Amino acid sequence: MMSHPTGSEQQSLFHAALLECINMDFSHLDQALRQIVLSDAKVTGAARVSVWLYDEQRTGITCRMQFVKGGGEPADTGVFLPTDSYPAYFEAVENSRVVAADDAQNDPRTAELGGYLREYGIRSLLDVAVRSQGRNLGVLCHEHLGPARAWTTRDMEFAVSMADMVSLALEMDLRRKAESRLSAALEQFTTLARTAGDAIITIDGQGNVSFWNQGAQKLFGRDAQYMMGRPLMEIMPERFRELHKHGFETFRTSGLLRHAGEVLELAALDQNGREFPVELTLASWEAGGECFVTGIVRDITERKTAEAALRDANEKLEARVLERTRELDLALEDLASAKQQLQLILDGAGEGILGIDRHGLIGFANPAACQMVGYPPDGLLGRSPHRMLHHTRPDGKTNPEEHCRVAETLKDGERRSSSEEVFYRSDGSHFPVEYNVAPLLNGSGIHGAVMVFKDITERKRHEAVLKHQAFHDALTGLPNRAMLLDRLQKALDRVRKAQSPGLCLMFLDLDDFKLVNDSLGHTLGDELLVQFATRLSGRLPGNALMARLGGDEFAVLVEDAGDEESVLTLARQLLARLSGPMSVRDYRLYVSACIGMVSGCRGYDTPEDILRDADTAMYKAKTRGKGELMLFDRPMHEEARKRLDIETGLRHAVRQGAFELHYQPLFRLQDGGFAGFEALIRWPDPKGGGLIPPMSFIPVAEQTGLISPIGDWVLRQACRDIAAWSEAYPSLDRFFVAVNLSGKQFMEPGLARSITEVIRAGGVSPGRLKLEITETEVMQNPDVGIQVLTELKNADISLFVDDFGTGYSSLSYLRRLPIDGLKVDRSFVAAMIEDKASLAIVRAVVDLARNMDLTVVAEGVETREQHDTLKGLGCDLGQGWLYARPLGPAAAAAYLEGVARSMAG
Template identity: 40%
Template sequence: FDRMVDRLQASFSQMQQLNQDLTESESRLRQLLEALPVGTAVHDATGTLIYLNRVGRKILDVDQTSETPADQLSTTFQSYKAETQEPYPRSEIPAIRALAGESVYAENMELRRENQVVPIEIWASPIYDDRGQVTYAIAAFQDISDRKRTEEQLVYNALHDSLTDLPNRALLVQRLNLAISRAQRSPAFQFAVLFLDLDRFKVFNDSLGHLLGDQILIATARKLQQVIEPTDLAARLGGDEFMLLLEAIEDSQVAIDTAAAILAELASPITVEERELVISTSIGVVIGSAAYHDASDLIRDADIALYRAKAKGKNRYEVFDAEMYTQALKRMQLENDLRQAIARQELEVYYQPIFSVEGSALTSFEALVRWPHPTQGMISPVDFIEVAEETGLIAAIDGWVIQRACQQMADWHRQFPHQRHLKVCVNVSSREIQENHLVNTVIAALNQTGLPPDCLTLEITENILIENIEYTTALLHTLRNQGIRISIDDFGTGYSSLSYLYNLPADSLKIDKSFVSRMDRGNKNFKIVEAVIALSNQLQIDAIAEGIETQEQLDLLRAMGCELGQGYLISRPLPPAAAAQLLSRELT
């Protein structure tokens, strides 16, 4: 376009200077201008429009060129400053500025029609005579509607999610910062942020496929838009995370009511390819204020509240408070310390004995990871295992514990030959199973340590089994075919089903300590324990009771025919040296 304009200017000047027949010169000049693929206008020294070429007449919607004075240009051609109702000022018209000696480029002019706005790009330049005086101005212009639409679409795409068509994180951050600025200017302005994360979305995505997962996200986006006001914003941050910005709310109760409305709306089933699905979500709520200075702080606090909602059981909302932030900082420090502890091999494995309930003979040990923190002392697994699972560190811990436990039991077999029947039980996390490393990890540990496969028991919780029953069952069969024993841990706390139990290659069921600790003769927990023991007998596998803390509990279990047990009554988890002493006493 610029080269075309340069050529136009040079040709116009050359034609003006040619000392040839005037009629022939004007004819050639007109032919040149008429052939140009852009609109071309010529103004005399007063600014009057004296010529329009063919393309120019089409763009300006006129049949022929008529001389138009400079002060009538904007009204005649209905030209306005872009995105305003202001007629284009005479003094800013590019051709008028060119008559003052400027070379001008502008794309802020719009031509208004009845139902159409035409954006125009203009380049104007002065034409000088032999004395260096500006005698004309020539302007080249073109309709840039297609380019503007493309640019607008690019901007829209950059600020919106391609799947759900909701605003994305970039647009959300802009709006959050504007809300913060408004709150700082006007203390009466209140707003709120709701951070949503769909519960168990990965299960839907993995089991139904990503295409159906996408349909779930689209349906969720529509439901969110139905709940909020037109002035509010629903955005997708990515994955199954959404965020709502509620503006100009009366008080915090509006945000709470909106969160409750979302939970209720999502409780109604959605239909995805003839499947009825119920989706739930956890929500973190933050009440905005002038105390915030950046959108990232709002998102951070909403995320903290969301984490609390997840931790409290999901399908609920939690409102952020200062205590949550303090706990989040502690958790972040705990995560950093745990990473260092793994890297420095500061974790330890303790061993809790498992005895025969009937004769009190030692049969095996359960390997339990412990963390002796260098400054905080022994940190409970309750505090760090959850962090390890959420961050993925649990896979590294699992692999290390399997290796260490196999090595320790192999050493004890050599040290105490009469105890070669002893087995070691190791808990396996969901992450270790999902990452498909378990078989290789276990086989490598057995090969390196020389521990017989039937002396290793892997404990899998019910909930892990249910997450992907077909895959997990196949995996357990692979391990069982290698001679490795399988135990179903925390039995009774998950989604127990006889159908999957009959198909699992299980060697034992572990009765969760929550039943054993609250067991009294004849009460509900007693009946559950009794039923599990009866079930294990029918399946011809062992029942192992966890959490035995009183003699009465032990007597009840013995009376019910429970084969094995563990708990503080028998022995607490022991460090390796203390466990070795126990084995020495067993020898004597």
Template identity: 40%
Template sequence: GIQTLVKLQEHVPDIPIIVLTGLSDEAMAVEAVRQGAQDYLVKSQIDGRSLARAVRYAIERFRTLEALRESQERYALVARATNDGLWDWDLSTDQVYYSPRWCAMVGTTEEEIQPTPDEWFQRIHPEDRPAVEQALYEHLGRHRPDFEVEYRMRHQEGGYRWMRSRGLALFDANGHPYRIAGSQTDITQRKRVEARLLHDAHHDPLTGLPNRTYFHQQLEQALARRGNGTDAPFAVLFMDMDRFKLVNDSLGHLVGDELLRAFAIRLRNTTPPGSLLARLGGDEFALLLPAISTPEEAVQSAQRILQAMKHPFHVAGQDFYATCSIGITLSSPAYARPEEMLRDADNAMYRAKTLGPGGYQIFDAAMHTRALTLWQLERDLRQALQRGEFRIYFQPIVALESGKLGGFETLVRWKHPQRGLLYPKDFLQVAEEAGILALLDRWMIRQAAHYARRWNRCYANGSPIFFSVNLSDALIREPDFTRFVRAVQAETDLDPRSLKFEITETVIMKDMTTILQALAELRRQNFQLCIDDFGTGYSSLGSLHLYPADTLKIDRSFVQRLCEDNNSQELVRTITTLARDLEMDVVAEGIENLEQARFLHSLGCKYGQGVYFASAIDAHQCDTLLRQKPTWAVKP
């Protein structure tokens, strides 16, 4: 019987077999079932109904076993094919099945690993294991719907790899877990990408330093700790490179970027351990000193930085001296938000910059008041043009030989609704920083052209009365500047000889090629050009012929020292002589008395301007003056 059973199974393995025999042998029955028989029946003990029932049961049992076998084969196939490692933990026996892929993830094989939970948990990083155990405890206790956690696992070859494990538990009728199974995914590469993205989000790509976002977060945490009384006082240093814009404008952004990198490296080598250095943007940097005992520690850090910047930077084959200005704020209960502390450090830095490059200032309440005033001033400035609050004033320029009026310098005043009449020193720098200086210059040119046309038609006798207008680099570097001037001339039907544009050497040097081209175009249109504050800028007398100008204006500083300083006398004499050789006129500004006027006349200066003749006057007063046809006594 048993041999026949074995042969049948070899030929028809997919058909269930029942052994029907006349022998009632229990040992044979057990062996038959072990060899694959679905049942063992003794003929004398069964009838037709029993046989039919045995056949049905045999068929159902065979199908059930076949389905189980196929399911096990599918599970084994998936376990081998999937990139995830599979695990199956029998909680009743505390035995764990680890798939071959799971084993490979930690650098082992099925033969090298024991089916125990320790093989898993002992490999988890000590810092991550409490979180894994907590997630498992909460799921098995039905406090969370599934088990899912990320952690680091030690690899057999050393080091750790990031894993993500997910699983579900089975519970019995009493709600007790008896089995939990799931998968494990290697997410090391994803974690590396996330770390890189997080680093990039918090760091400046040019210098590699932390950026404004990260600095803001760390400063916010420092303020919170300080507010809770759990941390020592701290300080913020706000640093801005001096004259960096000049490097960018003259040598280009590539050189500027290289200088910024070198500057950042030197800062990093100067800052104390435990501090946080960040690039906020542009040429602005910030330093967080997390724990200081006294304000002097912050001052000492600023002094070390300034001392380090005294040495040149070797960039693009050249040596650059790049100083910086530093503003310091100290932690205080008054600060609730990071931006408040940065704002005050920024204000202190600007205060340091106004006192000269390469310095530092500690913020105080007076700076805050001053900053609020400037902010209010900028806001008012933006509305002043629309409201018609600016006024044009005129200061006479006198021909020293005849004492007669030669022209005027046009000057701007601001009739502020609350603060009264403001002078250029009170608002021009703010206008430049606010980006509205060019608009103000355009308004001045239109006003000057209007009055020049009107008064020349009414009062000129022979040569035209000229009106000088000061030019800023903000306007002259705009692409449509010369077209704008031509348009104003056409609108007013103005004789171009009656409009004289004044520009300083300092402005010319900011973009020499562009500005000289614009000035040359104005000269071709017969407008007059004057080099203002001559002798105080970058150029020498030898480069005077490069400027397409017809007038030089000697700075008031030389005029004020004229009568007692031989050097000033010689400089003025040299300027007037050279100007005469180049067929240029000379105007001396800042004349305060008759002695200065006569001395300048004796040196060959053609025109004079200053309070000795007249202060700046408004349009109504100027009209009255022109009607009077005044003459000033100059010659003995």
């Protein structure tokens, strides 16, 4: 029978192993995995501890590192288990992460591993999925020999912590490899970027832009942030794209880059879609196992213009020489020459030109006119332009001949123009035109007219694109807010006129989308929004319109909606549609959304009011959790108005500084001595009636962005009070004041510099001020949090992590945080007398802090029993109603005066 640590021995080993792994060297993956399996085996007593990792295709897992008790040093065995041979086992690991099988050979989750288990005499299994960013990377396996072993909660918690350590080691190994590849690529790019001030562009093996210098940004009018990851063909005219695609495919398959080193003259597109000539030089290179192509592009518009001007000057010079020579000829020859030049002009013009006689028939058609309408010259001559070209309006109705502008000009001699007609080609197709009709006059009156027209298809297309852009979202292609409000207004008008039974508006907002942007980047966040829009819009009925309002906010308008139950059913179907994962690049993301709805809408005057109330219902749904649905009712409107009143009052209070700071004393638990205060903001009700509870206005302040100026006021007022008390009671030279930082303040740029300036302006020693930030805010973005905390620490400001105790997920980062202390969340203090689990958490936090030389503060101490327990555990400081309630400014000063007298006596 194998022995394993139990009781207090296991607890001691648990803490020691965690600290040992947190402080180990992660620079070598094999060394880190060896340390993890050794520490794991020491604590759990398992006969075999191993790390198994998925291959790239996820066809199975390979034993990357295994420790066998009595078998020497841990080693990479290379044993492979295919996933399709053990479907039940891999499904269990994927879904529940922890698989604890006391009798593994008979447990349905692990029974299919029977051959492997019997071969090595394995009776019990404790397997934990190694996860990173929501994706399983492998399994941390614990194998017990001999009689069945009942795995305890403590065994499982420790195993999860060790699996997280494996995940951390893998992430750091991947980061080192990526940094190595990036360094090589950057060296190449730096060399190229220094060669010239021209545009330098690099595309990767998929033909997408991976480097875009300032010269490219200036030349093409597109910034690097926009172009990164986009196909290079976006800046090419259509006629070059197929050639580029074929040449690039040849390069990608053979590595042979045609025209490498040659100077090519091509055309490119600027930001407005206009072509301009460029000179291009190409080179290929490789980095990190991937091939790249870099081009140096130069605008040669001026050179081409100069060449054209030179050709034009030569032509003009030749024409001038010819003209001067022919001045000696007869007047008839001069007239023939002039006529010839006029014919050349007409033939070379890009616009269609028709000469029309006094009877309204075509007497002349230049080549451009014939080409545009598809008739040979003899097919137009002697024919009516109206009957041939614009006999029908754009809407398909007949265009009366008496309304023809040519006929009207021949009657009255007035110039006319049009840009709202179409001309018909010989094949029956038509195209939009813009034309002018001018009379030909002589002394006897009107003897004809000239019609000049041009094809405006491209202009109309561009106008249509602009119109589409004005009413559609650029990212998702969905209708935007402007189109939604327009459709909503029309639907509301139909409801008012009893032409529609009603309408429904749904306001959708993604849950935790900010976390996706902050952790995975805005580019991936944009791709997620596109998938979200595609998944939902494709399942809407024909009477529904989905629009993107901005950010992660969407709306669905259902016209001619039936009863409330039908639209509620549709909303539930949309939420159910989001239940499956979305694959974005290499990530599988689970997305949910909250929906606020307004149904019926008969009592509304404007579409903005409907959108406002749907937003209010969505906000209410958000307060209930993720993936919630809420139908608007009038109480919500009142609640929104109250929230608006609070927001309005808060803005006035911020401008006037109409807040108070109350101070709750903190005491040293070991000797009962006064240690300092925690500053707590209070807002006196401007209408009378005492203080407005913080929970009534702090959430509003966070949502509206007012928390930053409020937090700044708290910091400045606390410094003023510290300075005043220090001057009034010089004998109290060691007390401090703790001030809470909001998450928004914590992430503001230049936080350490601004706080240092406030402290210096207030004449306060940095040691008198302690800043508190919650564990949740720090762990939302650990790397940024560590950087900010380090800057504050370098300014000699003491730092405490508030509400500590959310779990072991942050232990790997805790040792990196430059902090001075931890504050145990009041929920654990309140429950620790009755709840052994809460007591164990408090004890673990105190032990952890002691090992890391940190101060521990217990919040919410309200009973003597809690005080005695905390003191026995070795907790440093405590605060709560057992000692004192928060004190107003005057009461806090009086309290300090009493402390000073007691010290003097």
